[in-house]
Amino acid sequence: MRSDAPDLRRRTLLLALALLPLPVRSEGLVVAVNASTGISGMDAREVRKLFLGKSRRLSDGSTAVLARYSPLDSAFNRHSLGRSDAQVGAAWSRLRFSGRSLPPEELSSLAALIDWLGGTPNAVAYLPASALEGNASVRVAHAIGD
């Protein structure tokens, strides 16, 4: 029976690991805005407010327009919102199905997201900082992990 103990410990450890959220890298993820937006930057609270659907008002009084590229969701949700994908999905389903507001529009590629950010007034989205190099129509408003 004694020989079972390490096996049990290993199983317990595996179970504990399975219960833990997967570590996802947030390295270099930023919240960017359309360059015509009148805001200079955003703090973590404003980012949470926007992407959990609590308010769409930007600090200059304009209304944010949100979009997302889903492969970036997990890292952003975990590090910036402090929520799992399921929690964020549930929060938006409450807003959507009670007729309050729709979740950020989902775009099909990172390139489409960058195009959309550059061409949409008051656009706000999260994406890797490296994808924005040399793009004058998009501005970084918040670096995640700040």
Add this chain to the structure above:
Amino acid sequence: MTRRTHVRAPARIGGRPDPCTTSIPFATTFPVTGCHPSRSTCRLPLALLCAAAGAVAAHERPSVVFSGFGTLGYAAVDHSEAEYRTGGARDGADASGSFELDTRIGVQADAALGHALSATVQLQARERSDGDVGVEAEWAFLRWRPDDRVAIRAGRMSLPAFAISDYRSVGYANVPIRSPDGLYSIIPLERLDAADVSLEAQTGDTLWGLQVVAGRSSGNFDGTDFDARDFLAVIVDAEHGSARLRLAHSRTDLTLTFEGIEAVRQGLGVAATFDPGLVPARDDFDRDRVRTIFEAIGGSYDPGHWFVDGEYVRRRIDGFAANVDGWAVSAGWRLGAFTPYALASAYRDVDPDRRVQLPPLEQLAPLQGLLDGAYTKQDQRSFGVSLRWDVAPNIALKSQVEHVASRFTGVSLYRSSDDTRAPSGTDVTLLAISMDVLF
């Protein structure tokens, strides 16, 4: 103008004829229960959709987004003669198990119309109070949002008396399988034909919300017709960090009628002239449009890895219906994809015993029966544990065990053999499993 070229609705779905130009009403293709095709409320969602499509066509590309939610749920009680029902539905869960208690599906269309206007229509199919699965429009409204802090809506919307009234049907949006029935049965009406104004404000780090809604509603539950006129609700919501507080005050003029109410009125009218002790009972039944007040105070704290919430509600009403207090509390922990959860609730009739004794004459026995039924005290207590497992994106599996007890008549407890209430003191353990999806 917002560029929304990514989401585009087909002008026709699957090559079917355009429903706006075809004169066939929705009611002929879907079984719309509790809603006669000649009533204007039936045509409301279709009319709104057509208005939306027309307005879109007039000045920009259509931007319609379709989405939906569903729950496949199975539940059973451990009591061979009892059945657990919810929301006035004619069928629920008995000892042999049933999919009828929690299973439902909803589809929604959101149309942006330009000029800060939008339209939303949501249809839901689930077990209804007539014993059939019926499709009804839970939401069907036009909204004008001149500013991101102001929204004005008109049409069909939820009756927002309690904290999760707006989304209690959406399984994925909630941690437990079912919201506490004791609490939500205090006002069985769930929808309003109404107009409302919502305002948002921010002071420091606190977000404030104010909603004022006015409208009317009606429905039949357990053989009683509810007609709520001049419904008015004021809701204040404050959110600060992880904490949230919600206060709601609703009032309406409620007319309750059931088969035999005229006989009760006539019988009591005569009997009260002989026995002054029956005057209060006569007065209780002899009135329509009774002023009814619902009050709710709720709060939650959700820092992310755990959460707790609670709500206290009460109903104050004149006439034969009871004054009621109710509360519910719950707490949960989020362990990766798993959320274990505990919940407790209670519903209590706070009136004194109002039962009356008529002279023991054979011809008064039916009247005595109706009076006893109307003055029956209702109550319910529940305690349960639940586990939610977010197994894949937009899919949650849940299991829930709940003990539901009553001292008098349980609000959710019926005899499984017929439509009457389970006897006093019945208590059951309710087991349920479900799968919730978003699409």
